[in-house]
Amino acid sequence: MTKRIAVLTSGGDAPGMNSAIRAITLSALRSGFQCFGFFHGYNGLINQEYTELSAVSVTDITQLGGTILKSARCPAMLEPAGVLQAANALRKLHIDVLIVIGGDGSFRGMQALAAHWQGQLIGIPGTIDNDLSGCDNTIGFSTAINTATSAIDKIRDTANAFERVFITEVMGRHNGHIAYHVGIATGAEAIISFENCTAENTSQVLAHLKNAIEQQHQHGSFLIILAENLWPGGAQALKTELNSNADINCALCVLGHIQRGGAPSVEDRMLATELGIAAVEVVNGSIKANTEVATPVMVGKIHGAIVITEVEKVLNMDKPVSQEWVQRYQHYLAEQ
């Protein structure tokens, strides 16, 4: 019997997800499988909102940001009843394989499903945050850092013209992969992120920042890259504190969802295509893990090679920002 493969995109959308959907569909059809797409993340699975994917449905999508299958958070999956509904839908639709493109939360959803459904579950890392181990980069990260870098380069121009201190807040949820990459790429004078700033040392960070600004901001701009969800009270509070505690006026830009949109970079299109093909190769048996792995698994790319890792391991391992980078940038906040 022909295998029935289904795919869904879940959590924050990420540029490149469409390339993965295209690669999965075309590879599945070439292997003689049927391919289906569920809409709106796990919601579409629970509500059986799906479409059969054909070569025509994935034509001209690889250059598009977002995801043709739509993405969403799905609170129902956090409840046992929702997981059971999702598992029942997979059984009812005779799905043999479910491929989930998303981040760590989406992978937890696969783990929950595995307890109630015997089919094959394969994850593809897709999130701008790059916070999944088992891969060098997640799909979407490259585009997001390029987008943020290009935006901050523009901010640098106006900041230079006004000789301004400028705070730019970037995404990343709870880690500094985006903050450090764009901070280094734009030559920012300071990076404030989870790796060098905690709830316990914010007053120290503020004092060091004030010193650094006073010493370096004579005739030019001073760019501060701030990770989201970090500073107590948010980026606006940091701006106010610099102003009231140190009489430093700064401008503020929250880059926000701009970082999730736009045409995917070449790197993201390539990575997503390779991982989509690899996921189907896991199904048809043309690639295998080096060791015995239990479902669900994730396909990722490490040092140029496709690696299959148990989702359990992916979720139990951290992927910290390079300590070397953190140390190198630390001196901007160090005691003067």
Ligand SMILES: Nc1ncnc2c1ncn2[C@@H]1O[C@H](COP(=O)(O)OP(=O)(O)OP(=O)(O)O)[C@@H](O)[C@H]1O
């Ligand atoms: N513990 C869990 N059990 C079952 N399902 C979960 C669990 N955690 C998350 N999910 C499902 O996965 C969805 C996506 O998770 P989440 O919102 O954390 O995004 P993500 O996949 O981590 O992506 P991103 O990092 O880009 O935001 C959730 O809305 C929920 O439906």
Ligand SMILES: O=P(O)(O)OC[C@H]1O[C@](O)(CO)[C@@H](O)[C@@H]1O
């Ligand atoms: O679009 P939402 O649901 O507000 O989620 C925003 C979050 O999603 C991400 O863009 C991807 O995980 C994070 O960087 C950010 O914190």
